[in-house]
Amino acid sequence: MYLQDKKKKHCTGCRACADICPKGCISMKEDGEGFLYPVIDSEQCIQCHLCERVCPVGYDAFSEKDQTDVWAGVYDSSDVICKSSSGGAFTAIYEQLLELNYVVYGVCFDENLKVKHAMADSSEGCKAFRKSKYVLGDTNHCYPQIRDRLKNGEKVLFTGTPCQCAALLQFLALAKVDTANLITVDLICHGAPNQTLFDSYVKELEQRENSRVTEYSFRSKTPIERSVNSRSAKIVFANGSVKTVLPKDDPFLKAYYSRLCYRPSCKVCPFAKPQRVSDITLGDAWAIELLYPEWDPLAGVSLILANNEKGKGVVERIKDTMTLRSVTIDWATQSNRQLREPTEFHDRRRRFFRRWKKRGFSSAVAASTKDSLYWSLYAKVKRRWKRLMRGKL
Ligand SMILES: Cc1cc2nc3c(=O)[nH]c(=O)nc-3n(C[C@H](O)[C@H](O)[C@H](O)COP(=O)(O)OP(=O)(O)OC[C@H]3O[C@@H](n4cnc5c(N)ncnc54)[C@H](O)[C@@H]3O)c2cc1C
Ligand code: SF4
Ligand code: SF4
Ligand code: SF4
Incomplete structure (x- = not known):
């Protein structure tokens, strides 16, 4: 964990430690590559260790792979598919949950093109969350906001990278908040620049x-x-x-x-596996044309993992607006590398x-x-060397 060993690969930049600190003595500072890391003002620190306990790098409550239902699907409107990154599953989910009075946390660009989490409680507001922003976003103090909403009895849908979802779940567990009214949706995540x-x-x-x-x-x-x-x-x-x-x-x-x-933590991402953090996982159904030739993954087909009973309940509801076909978790992990390894x-x-x-x-x-001859030879030798070493271990 970064707060103990100061290894950059052990910090995802989720900001949960800064948000949980009771003394407000953690600030996020940029390193030479532009990535943010927490810095503790030791004079104010009271050694409560909440910052270490909230860190998603230590998260261990993953779903059971064998209990996951997996679907490929497209929204029943080409306009929505066109305005979405993949097949429009996120739109189908928020539309259903807005009807049940959920508020939605997602990631948008602000007016200065800064990528950050925001809240919306209308279909119009949620449109800003559509389309992936391939930049690690500012979580914008949404963890304490969500804690307070859940405590007030409100219902919340949270979408983010797996490291952000894990941070939220740790944050709520430490605050002893009942999460029955929370639905989390994470993404199959390749990694992010800053x-x-x-x-x-x-x-x-x-x-x-x-x-x-x-x-x-x-x-x-x-x-x-x-x-x-x-x-x-x-x-x-x-x-x-x-x-x-x-x-x-x-x-x-x-x-x-x-x-x-990408951020150094993405190279050893603890969330790049079929066992998931969230109720639902969304991604691209790459190679779906091999199973269903009428679907073109480049035009956008969603891969949807319903990781527990809560997630399965939501997927039942989106069948009203999406065409879904069942695929297996093994097929999904074979066709989407980020479900297997970082x-x-x-x-x-x-x-x-x-x-x-x-x-x-x-x-x-x-x-x-x-591409120069030197670099392609270098890359080839490095790949062979890695394969050789893996064979030996
Ligand atoms: C950084 C990143 C890497 C990804 N890597 C892969 C990958 O390797 N393989 C794969 O199959 N899919 C990957 N995805 C997911 C994919 O791009 C789509 O976001 C996903 O399939 C949902 O598509 P949709 O059509 O259902 O949703 P859309 O309507 O396009 O909605 C996009 C969703 O992503 C969320 N989002 C957007 N930007 C960010 C961000 N910066 N951080 C956190 N959440 C964000 C929004 O809140 C919204 O929920 C990645 C997404 C991101 C943001
Ligand atoms: S140990 Fe407690 S007071 Fe100190 S930085 Fe961490 S959260 Fe803040
Ligand atoms: S809580 Fe988040 S920002 Fe803080 S050290 Fe852990 S990963 Fe980094
Ligand atoms: S790959 Fe994605 S989930 Fe993993 S650490 Fe990087 S941003 Fe977070």
């Missing part, structure tokens, strides 16, 4: 266009010839210009999909961060993803 990296990329976009970016949307579903590339992004500038960028051309998408600048980082991650500081984001991405 806000400072995203800001530096946006600044470069603005300098190039000589105009402010007013809207940014990941997973914009762009028709390319007859197919669709749901990994592209849409960028809207204040001068009215709208650009759609593809991962092969855009520095941020290239960095994200080539695993160049992401392997790009070999040139360190080089990227060194260059980012000196030359900026785009230059660092270009230099680190350029």
Whole structure:
């Protein structure tokens, strides 16, 4: 655990320790890569150890893999699929739960393109949470807010990365709050870069266009010839210009999909496994066309894991608005690597961060993803060496 061993890979940046500290003596400080870590003001600390006990890196109440129901599905409206990252499962879930008077916590961009958790209690408000933002968001003090709502008898749907869901559950357990009125939805999570990296990329976009970016949307579903590339992004500038960028051309998408600048904890993520933290897990049903050829995963098909009875109850309700087909957990873990093991980082991650500081984001991405004979040989030898070592152990 980071608060004891100070190893960066043991901190997910969830901010639960800062939110739980009774003396308010933990602040989050940025390191040289732009990731935030807790710093304790030892003069004010009363040694209560709540900060260590809330940490999601020590979370151990995972679901039983064998009790998970797994579905692939699409929302029954192409407009909703188009406005969602995958097949629109999140929309189906919040629509059902709003009808039951739940309030919804999700992740949105604020007016300055900062990624953060917010609360909505209407269908219109929840639309801002649609589409993945591939940046580790600010949890924005939502853990104490949710504690207070549950104590007041309100019903809450919380969506976030698995590390954020685990942090919330630890936070509520320590506050001895009844979680019967809470539904948690986590994502199959590949890893995340940070806000400072995203800001530096946006600044470069603005300098190039000589105009402010007013809207940014990941997973914009762009028709390319007859197919669709749901990994592209849409960028809207204040001068009215709208650009759609593809991962092969855009520095941020290239960095994200080539695993160049994720948080160190993502490399050893304790949540990248079929046993889950939350009631429901959402992701992409990659390779679904092999089972159901009429579905195109690039256009967006959701993978939905109902991890316990609460999750199964919600999935029963969304059958009204989604076409769902049963798949097995073994198929899901085979076709979605993040359900088996954490992401392997790009070999040139360190080089990227060194260059980012000196030359900026785009230059660092270009230099680190350029294929040279040296680097492809280096990567090949490293992969072989790792395989060899695994065989020996
Ligand atoms: C950082 C990240 C990595 C991911 N990696 C994978 C992966 O490797 N494999 C895979 O199958 N799926 C991955 N996903 C999930 C996938 O991109 C979709 O978010 C998911 O399938 C839900 O799609 P939807 O159509 O149901 O929801 P949408 O309507 O698109 O809703 C998006 C949901 O994601 C939440 N969200 C958006 N941005 C963030 C964020 N930064 N942090 C926390 N929550 C957020 C919103 O609150 C909302 O609940 C990842 C998502 C994120 C945010
Ligand atoms: S031990 Fe208690 S007082 Fe000290 S930093 Fe942690 S939570 Fe705060
Ligand atoms: S509680 Fe969260 S922010 Fe604090 S040390 Fe643990 S992982 Fe890091
Ligand atoms: S990969 Fe793991 S540690 Fe990284 S953001 Fe996702 S859930 Fe958190």
